[in-house]
Amino acid sequence: MPLKDFSVLMAVVLIVIMLIIPLPTAIIDLLIIINIATALLIILISMNTREPLQFSIFPTLLLLVTLFRLGLNVSTTRAILGNQGDAGNVIETFGNFVVGGNALVGFVVFVILVVIQFIVITKGAERVSEVGARFTLDAMPGKQMSIDADLNAGMISDVEARERRRKIEQEADFYGSMDGASKFVKGDAIAGIVIVMINLIFGLVIGMLQEGLPLTEAASKYTLLTVGDGLVSQIPALLIATATGIVVTRAASEGNLGHDITKQLFAYPKMLYVAGGTILALGIFTPIALPVTAGVATVLGVGGFVLSRNEQKIATEAMEESAASTESKEEDIKSPESVVSLLQVDPVEFEFGYGLIPLADANQGGDLLDRVVMIRRQLAIEMGMIVPVIRIRDNIQLQPNEYSIKIKGNEVAKGELLLDHYMAMSPGVEDDAITGIETTEPAFGLPALWISEDFKEQAELSGYTVVDPPSVVSTHLTEVIKRHAHELLGRQETKQLIDHMNESYPTLVEDVTPSTLSTGDIQKVLSKLLLEKVSIRNLPVIFETLADYGQMSKDTDLLTEYVRQALSRQITKQYVQEGEPLYVITVSGAVEKAVADAVQQTDHGAFLNLDPQRSQQIVESILQEVDAMQQTGQMPILLCSPAVRMYIRHLIERYMPNVPVLSYNELEPSVEVQSIGVVNGQ
Structure with missing residues (x-):
């Protein structure tokens, strides 16, 4: 155990000894000092900390x-x-030298110290600790939401977000601890008064009865x-009570207490002239001694x-620095490297x-940033998959109520909202x-109505699905992100998933990459x-399959088809409700044979080389069956053999x-499985 840790333990043991065993006066003198x-x-430490968490051990x-x-x-x-x-x-020195040997004066000084500590400093520090703990706990949700909003807007990184969340938790713990610890300071002040009264009363009793001293001498x-002991x-x-008040009233700043006091107290030099003139006037127009006030x-x-x-010198330097910075920015704009950030x-x-x-x-009640955080989760x-940070900004080129969604700089969807209305979607039976x-x-793409709040309750009673604009x-x-998820998963994002997998399954990752498959190959499969x-959350199963078939x-x-088969339970659950049959459109054997015969193998993989007329017939046949299935209210699902699945999909x-x-x-x-349609390709 390090010596400094051992010394702290010995100090606690010494406190126990002090409570039980009488100590020599020499040791008592040393402990008092x-x-x-x-x-x-x-x-002194409390005055030099910049924020309370720098002295987080203070409550203990x-x-x-x-x-x-x-x-x-x-x-x-x-x-x-x-x-x-x-x-x-x-x-003895405090009793004789500090108070001049006058017991009454010493007692008055002691009472004043106790009153200042108990009534002013201790009670104030206790109240500030209580209020600080309450407001810190009340502000935690708002601070957490602010961090999520900054993270979502790209203003901070994940590491910075975790650090800020940890700091918020530590602040809550600190102020909660201070709220409790301040009660001990209050109790200590009360105990000091009681101990002094005990020493005084029983000192008189012992001096008169046991030592035989007269009342005045005792x-x-x-x-x-x-009084000296007090x-x-x-x-x-x-001093400790004052330190408590300083710590709990300390706001985070760039300097210590001395720096902040001098900086803020003397921030307005003209006020010193006013104060000096006032003091001088007191010396001139009142009996106060003029030399003192002057x-x-x-x-x-x-x-x-x-x-x-x-102040003037600093302002001049700031103007020179601003001019130099402006010139530097102009040079940066003119330089070819300045466009890289664009x-x-x-x-x-x-x-x-x-x-x-x-x-x-x-500030206007909008919660879009919070909703975006929930979307990513x-x-x-x-x-x-890890959805990249969604950049949110206003665009004056859009219509006032219009919004646009872009993927990698290209607009993929847009819409229009009426903030003072609700969107109502009919259940199939219209209410005039x-x-x-x-x-x-x-x-x-479903037909809907923007209705006012007056019709909201009536629409809900009529079976309409009523949704507010943020929803x-x-x-x-x-849905747009889901639809374009394969575009958002690049090699860098795939590397992040691989690194995350490597923490729990290092052997599995080692079998797959980089010797068997490159990051790019894995990215293509996941995309x-x-x-x-198909969700890629079950990465262990995906990597197990890639490890088995990646060598071949x-x-x-082809590897994607093997992975899909390994994820059969997940895919089944995605499309089949428990205890219900799966309604599908099956592909006839003739169509499967035509597709399989048209597959050509090359050095770069297999591709479908089907006659255009035959392709058109198959597609039209599938379209007819899909439309017929949609008319029944069922979600159309196409079912075929494993050998031709990916070609029919293409x-x-x-x-x-x-x-x-x-x-x-x-x-x-x-x-x-229940087939309610067959694709004959005719």
């Missing part, structure tokens, strides 16, 4: 020094009453010792002059017209009593899964990107 030195050190330290002082009080009381008044040199002897105890206690007024005037000159393209951007500013302004859980502005739900745009943004809305083939299309991808294509190997054996 240590107590004073410790209190002085604590108040406050309890220890309070316990140490109480233990010392027990030892000094035992020495005063048990050694016939021999309490050591320090207590009172003089034990009153001086009691002073050596209450002076450190006063001296103070002179000091204030000279100080104001020096500070004013320094090449940055944000992965996801959400732009809106000025009429939608309340949507993102927290939701997609991380559903899709298993509900009127509004006709529109289209942006996420899924409309949140749903739209979520193909995301393209068909580098064809990412065939219909341009025409029906949202129609899932599954193979038999991707369904669990327990699933009941």
Whole structure:
């Protein structure tokens, strides 16, 4: 154990010894001096910290020094009453030298110290600690939301966000601890008064009954010792209580207390002239001695002059630096390197017209930033990918109520919101009593109405789905990101997923990359899964499959098919409700054979080389079956054999990107499959 840690443990043991075993007066003198030195050190440290968390151990330290002082009080009381008044040199010195040997004066000084500590400093520090703890805890949710908003806006990194969250938690713990520890300071002040009264009363009793001293001599002897003991105890206690008040009232700043006081107190030099003139006037027009007031007024005037000159010098230097900075910026603009920062393209951007500013302004009740944070979390859980930071900004080129969603700088979706309306989607049976502005739900393209708040309750009773504007745009943004998730997953994002996997499955990652498959190969497989809305959250299963088949083939299309089959339970759960059959459109054997025969193998992989006329027939046949299935209210799903699944998917991808294509190997054996249509390609 390090010596410094051992010394702290020994100090706690010493406190216990002080409470039990009588100590020699020489050791008591040493402990009293240590107590004073410790209190002085604590108040100096509290004055030099820039923020409370820099002295985070203070609440615990406050309890220890309070316990140490109480233990010392027990030892000094035992020495005063048990050694016939021999309490050591320090207590005797305080009783005779500090208060001039006058017991009454010393008692008055002690009472004043106790009143100042108990009524002013201790009570104030206790109140500030209580209020600080309450406001810190109340402000925690808002601070957390602010951090999430800054993180989402790209103003801070993940590391900075974690550090700021940790600091908020530490602040809450600190002020909560200070709230409790300040009660000990209050109790210590009360204990000091009680101990002094005990020493005084029982000192008189012992002096008169046991030592046979007259009342006046016993009172003089034990009153001086009691007052001396009270002073050596209450002076450190006063310093500690003051340090408590300084720490809990300290706001975070760039300097220590001395720096802040001098900087802020002398921030207005002209006020020193006013103060100096006022003091000088007191000396001239009142009986106050003129030399005293003139001296103070002179000091204030000279100080104001020096500070004013320094202020002008600093302002001149600032103007010169600003001019130099402007010239430097102009040179940077002219230099070829200055355009590099303009090449940055944000992965996801959400732009809106000025009429939608309340949507993102927290001061106006907007919660879009919070919703974006939840969207990123939701997609991380559903899709298993880390959605990049979504850049949110206003764009005056858009219509006031219009918004635009961009992926890698290109607009992929847009919509329009009416903030004072609700979007209502019909359940299929229209209610003529509900009127509004006709529109289209942006996420899924369903017909809808913008209705006023007057129709909201009636629409809900009629079975309409009523959604507020923030929910409309949140749903739209979520669906757009899902639709383009494969574009957002690049090599850098894939590397992050691999590094995260490596923390828990290092052997598995080592078997897959970099010897078997490159980061680019893994990225292609994951992108193909995301393209068909298959979650990649179960990375261990994906990597197990890649480790098994990556040695046999580098064809990412084929590897994706193997991974899909390994994720059969997940894919089945995605499309099949528990206990219900799966309704599908099956592909006939003739069509599968035609597709399989048209597959050509090359050095760069396999591709479908199907006659255009035959391709058109197959696509039209699938379109007919899909339309027929949609008329029944069922989600169309195409089912075929594993050998041709990816080729059929490629065939219909341009025409029906949202129609899932599954193979038999991707369904669990327990699933009941019911075919309600067959693709004959005729």
